[in-house]
Every structure is written in C-alpha cells, then in structure tokens.
Amino acid sequence: MKNTIADIAKIVGVAKSTVSRYLNGGSVSDVTRRKIEQVIKDTGYIPNSFAQSLKAKKTSMIGAIVPRLDSFSASQTVTGMDEELRQNGYQLLIVNTNQNLSREIEALYDLARQKISGIILFATEITQAHLTAVEEIGIPVIFLGQQHQKVYSIIYNDFAAGYDIGQYILTKGHRKIAYLGVTEKDEAVGLQRKLGFQKAVKEQEKAEVDFFESGFRMSAAVEAASGILDGLDRPSAIVCATDNIALGVMKAAHMRGIQIPKDLSVTGFGGYEVTEMIHPGLTTVKYGYWDGGCLAARQIIRLVHEESVDSLTVLHYEFMERESVDNVE
Amino acid sequence: MKNTIADIAKIVGVAKSTVSRYLNGGSVSDVTRRKIEQVIKDTGYIPNSFAQSLKAKKTSMIGAIVPRLDSFSASQTVTGMDEELRQNGYQLLIVNTNQNLSREIEALYDLARQKISGIILFATEITQAHLTAVEEIGIPVIFLGQQHQKVYSIIYNDFAAGYDIGQYILTKGHRKIAYLGVTEKDEAVGLQRKLGFQKAVKEQEKAEVDFFESGFRMSAAVEAASGILDGLDRPSAIVCATDNIALGVMKAAHMRGIQIPKDLSVTGFGGYEVTEMIHPGLTTVKYGYWDGGCLAARQIIRLVHEESVDSLTVLHYEFMERESVDNVE
DNA sequence: CTGAAAGCGCTTACAG
DNA sequence: CTGAAAGCGCTTACAG
Numbered sequence A, B: 001m002k003n004t005i006a007d008i009a010k011i012v013g014v015a016k017s018t019v020s021r022y023l024n025g026g027s028v029s030d031v032t033r034r035k036i037e038q039v040i041k042d043t044g045y046i047p048n049s050f051a052q053s054l055k056a057k058k059t060s061m062i063g064a065i066v067p068r069l070d071s072f073s074a075s076q077t078v079t080g081m082d083e084e085l086r087q088n089g090y091q092l093l094i095v096n097t098n099q100n101l102s103r104e105i106e107a108l109y110d111l112a113r114q115k116i117s118g119i120i121l122f123a124t125e126i127t128q129a130h131l132t133a134v135e136e137i138g139i140p141v142i143f144l145g146q147q148h149q150k151v152y153s154i155i156y157n158d159f160a161a162g163y164d165i166g167q168y169i170l171t172k173g174h175r176k177i178a179y180l181g182v183t184e185k186d187e188a189v190g191l192q193r194k195l196g197f198q199k200a201v202k203e204q205e206k207a208e209v210d211f212f213e214s215g216f217r218m219s220a221a222v223e224a225a226s227g228i229l230d231g232l233d234r235p236s237a238i239v240c241a242t243d244n245i246a247l248g249v250m251k252a253a254h255m256r257g258i259q260i261p262k263d264l265s266v267t268g269f270g271g272y273e274v275t276e277m278i279h280p281g282l283t284t285v286k287y288g289y290w291d292g293g294c295l296a297a298r299q300i301i302r303l304v305h306e307e308s309v310d311s312l313t314v315l316h317y318e319f320m321e322r323e324s325v326d327n328v329e
Numbered sequence C, D: 001c002t003g004a005a006a007g008c009g010c011t012t013a014c015a016g
Helices: A006-012 A015-023 A028-044 A049-056 A072-087 A099-115 A130-135 A157-171 A187-202 A218-229 A244-253 A289-304 B005-012 B014-021 B032-045 B049-056 B072-087 B101-113 B129-137 B160-171 B187-202 B218-231 B243-255 B289-304
Strands: A061-066 A091-097 A117-123 A141-144 A152-156 A176-181 A208-213 A237-240 A265-267 A284-287 A312-315 A315-322 B063-066 B093-097 B118-122 B139-142 B152-156 B176-181 B208-213 B237-239 B265-267 B283-289 B311-316 B316-320
Touching: A006 A015, A006 A028, A015 A028, A028 A130, A049 B049, A061 A099, A061 A289, A061 B014, A072 A091, A072 A117, A072 B072, A072 B093, A072 B160, A072 B289, A091 A099, A091 B093, A099 A117, A117 A289, A141 A289, A141 B176, A152 A157, A152 A265, A152 A289, A152 B063, A157 A187, A157 A237, A157 A265, A157 A284, A176 A187, A176 A218, A187 A208, A187 A315, A208 A218, A218 A237, A218 B243, A218 B283, A265 B049, A289 A312, A312 B265, B005 B014, B005 B187, B005 B208, B049 B237, B063 B072, B063 B101, B072 B118, B093 B101, B093 B237, B101 B118, B101 B129, B118 B289, B152 B289, B160 B187, B160 B265, B160 B283, B160 B316, B176 B187, B176 B218, B187 B208, B208 B218, B218 B237, B218 B243, B237 B243, B243 B265, B289 B311
Parallel strands: A061 A091, A061 A117, A117 A141, A141 A152, A152 A312, A176 A208, A176 A237, A237 A265, B063 B093, B063 B118, B118 B139, B139 B152, B152 B311, B176 B208, B176 B237, B237 B265
Antiparallel strands: A284 A315, B283 B316
C-alpha cells in the first residue's frame, strides 16, 4: 500500500531503474517484465506522481478558472473542455472562484505553482492584476469570454448578437422597450450585448428604450422585473441580458396576470436547454458553450506544444426565434 | 521565472534551508527575512509544489468524482463542496467521468497516484470494482448519493420522498397514474424513488399505475412522454423521477394542447430553481444539494484527520407543493 | 538564527 | 537487457 519503486525492485530482485523502465515502456526482457508485473499487482503499487512530475518538470494538467460552476454556460463549457482534454491525455483541474476577482489572481499563481501546463480563464472582468499575473507565471493562458490584446482570447460575438436581438424586436414593431441588463463590469454580458442592442435601436428613430440592471440570479430578475412591470408606462417588450433573467421576467409577468407574448414580449441570451421546454418558448440567442469549451481546450493544447494559435477567436451564435415575442402593429 | 530555492538562496547569500524556513514560517532574522522577501519578489519565484509534496507526502487536495457537471444537482453539490473545502484550506480536484462507470474506477486509482487526501464519489451505481478500488487505494472515500455498508455514505432520502409524492398524488384523487422513471441501475434515482412511490400506491387499492422509463435528458423525456400521452387511456397524472423529466413531460403536453394541471397533473423530484419560475410551478421534492456537498466536504476532512464520521448520513428533503397537480374528484 | 547534509520517489543518461 | 549514480527542488532533523 505504501511501497515505492525501490521496494518492488528489491522484491523482484532487479534495480530501480529496471522497474522504472518497465513502467515507462522501456526495454525489459520478457521474464523480468512478467515478474515485475506480478509483484506490482500483488503489492498494489501505485507510482508517486509527485516524484514523477518533479523529474519530468511538467504535468499533463490544464487548469480552468471559473467564476461559478452552477450556471448553464459554465457547466456546458467545462464539460466540452474536459471531453476534449481527456481525449488528448490531459487532465482538467477546475478552480471555482465563486465570482471573486481576487481569487482569480490567486488561482493563477496557485496553478503555476502546481506546474500546470496551461490555463483557461473564464473571464468576466480583466484587471491589470490579471495581466501581470499572466505575464509573471509564464505559462500559456487563454481568456474565454472576454478579450484582451495581450492574451489569447476566445469570445462569443455578444455585440452582434445584441444587434440581432435589437433589430428583431424593432422589426416586430416594438417601440417602447425595456432593456434589463447586468453590470457593465462584465464586459461581454453587461456591455457588449447592450452596445449591440443600442446600435440597432439607434437605427430606428422612434424607438424609446429604458435601461435597467439586474443581478444574474433568477430571483434578482424577478425583483428587477417587478419595478418595470409595475411602472405606469409599461413597455411592450423586455430584452434581457441572459436567459435566466428572462425566466425571472416571465415569472414576474405571470404573477401579475400579464400574458406573454400577448401583453409583453420577452427575449433572452444564452440558449439554455430549458428555454425550449417552457411555454411560451423563449426567443433567444444560442451560444455554443460546449463547442467553446472544446475549442479552448484544443487551443491551449496547441499552446502547450508551442504551436501557433489565433490571438482572437470569435465564436458563432444562433438566433432562436420561438414564441415569446409578439407583433405589435 | 524558472528559479529554484537554490537560486534565490545564492542571490540572497544564505543557505537553501534558510529560504525554506522563511517560506514555511520558521525562525529567520528580520534582516534576512527582508532580503529574501525582496529577492523573491524581484525574481517572481514560485515554489515547485511537487518537490514540496514529495517531502510532505500528502497534498491538501480532495478529489471529487462526478458523473457529469452539467446537471443542476451536480453543479450545486460541487459548489457547496468547494466552498467548504476552500474554507478549510483544501483544494478541490474535480474529475468528470461523463457517466462512464469504468472511468470512475480509473479516477479512483488516478487520484490515489496523485496523493489526494480524500475522495468524494458521486455514486450512481456501485460495483464490485468500486469496492475493490476503494480498498486498494487506502485513502478515505465517501459515496455521495448511494450507500454501501463498507463505505462511508451520504444519501438523500429518496425512498421517503417517493412515498410522499405517491401519497400526495393519491390524496389528490388520482387513480390512473403513470410513473416515468429512469434506469434502476441508478439505485437512488431509479430504484428508491420508485420503490417509495410504489409503497404509497400499494396502500390505495384502487390505484392503477403504469411504469415507463426515460433517459435523464429533457429531450428524452419529451419523447418518452409522447408515448404515454398519445396512448388511448391517458393517465390523469404523471409522476416523474426528476425535474428535468417533468419539464420534458410538460413540454410534450403543451405541444398537444393538454393543459397542466387541468388535463394532466405532473410532479418532479429535485427542486431545481427553474421549476419555481415556470408556469404552472412544478410540485416537486427539493433536495439540499448545496448542503449535501458541504456536509460531504466536512466529513471527508474529518476522515483525513482520522476523526470519526457516521458511516451513513441521510439528508433531509422538502416537499414543494406548487400548481402542477390538480384535484380529481 | 543559520548551514551542511540526507532524503522524499522517481527518471535518465551512461556504462556494461 | 540491466545496473549504479546523479539529480529533480524541496524539507527536516541535527549541529553549531
């Protein structure tokens, strides 16, 4: 249970190096091989990976730093990443920062200490500390979800998606619209989606838009929606920055007997599976989170192998028209 | 960037041991301390954790082996676990087996090789191979979600919850019921919930129940539900083994113009956040996944410290009555 | 408070 | 094919 390569070498009656060679697929005679096999099986010997890594000076581990695990996007992305990584012989080490920015920085250094080969950071906000850390640790890092010129980045095209949603809502005849977003500190979700939406709005003179902010949780959205819905001048459509927020808005509407889409149109962002199951189906933008995870994995592997990688990759999205938006004449 | 304790010792002009002592909070004079501090900062020295662990012969890592990450229960549990672990100075290493039983076994050995201090396994099916592995690796293991006498286990009271749901449905007057479950290989979700439900049914002579099986995905549930809904003799209620399945059933019903709960009652298991947001709200049983994760973390830490732990812990649940079940007279 | 030395468990040229 | 030896980067008694 607690034996080393020396122990089993002694039992078999060979040198440590022979056992090591056996373990690493080096040349060993058939007789010796069989003996070693047997003894390893009998003793239940398990190599100490620290000692291995200490010599090898690297691991086959890739670190993922995520702000949270309990979100659709995060879990999908991580799953795709994990799949791809394993197929290439890498192991994924996930660090959950619980939306704490300074923990991201710590995690960066932590992972470096553990001689992780590469790191994928699910970015929300990029600070100077991030950039400094990335530079200091000297191992490949990819930002997923946000971009920065100095770091390899993979992003979803949030601006374009926001623009599409905006155009769609306007095409449907809505002129009094509420945009329920999240903090602009989140560059992609908070800012880019809104900016894209705003661009569409600016192209339509008559549109009147009020902007509101919500937290990410459904319960926060229910509350934020209440303020909008109980106002005197209720909008005909609420554009939400995430599907979760849209779900909260739908709930708040339902609690007031407001029918969707007849009395109120709603859109989301994300394309969570559940948005297709509910009634009415939520019109939203679907991101390929799983694919994003896969791609990030492939790129980090290339980087580890010192192969070239595009410094910025923009991922596709899909507009999903369902039943939550009505025509307004 | 690539310096060792020897490098920085040389620069400072002291012995490696002094630097090591500094790093580990041993006694070092103020002057030396300051010099070392400076040099470490300048050089960006990061200790090699392999070398550290090789001596220390243990890590402060706990492994979690999970069948999948992209489920509400898994992500909630992992998040709770992670929180508790970090607060106690442990790091969580998550291994996703993607519902592949043999990968669970591999993961057990893998983690042992990495000198993980303890392992929490999100169990669905327990085989002899599991038991053998647990024994061979000789480090603390906790099964979460399934029980076995030979291993520390934490379970949700699925049997009792199934019984409650059964009783509730019967009290509401339903006599023709469909139970849409999952494979019995999943002892907790597939078997115990059904068994509890069956017990309730047996206490009510007139009840007529048909049993069906579905996959775990919403889309699989939509399909499975279709078979039930399109049959000649449609039940007045469908009891689903998970909330996801219930969501799929609701979708399938909606697609056919079947109203819930007027034409069809539906229940779930799980208590996913979204079940409260949809309309009608889903009557279900809510498990404290986050708490379960926390508790598992606390227990594995006790085990690592060689403190005693109950061999079986049964977690609470909460019956959530909402609007998806109608009275039948 | 500080340093020299041994050792953690493995791998890797280098001889044979 | 096999073995002796050095070394990976750190920690830890043991002296001083």
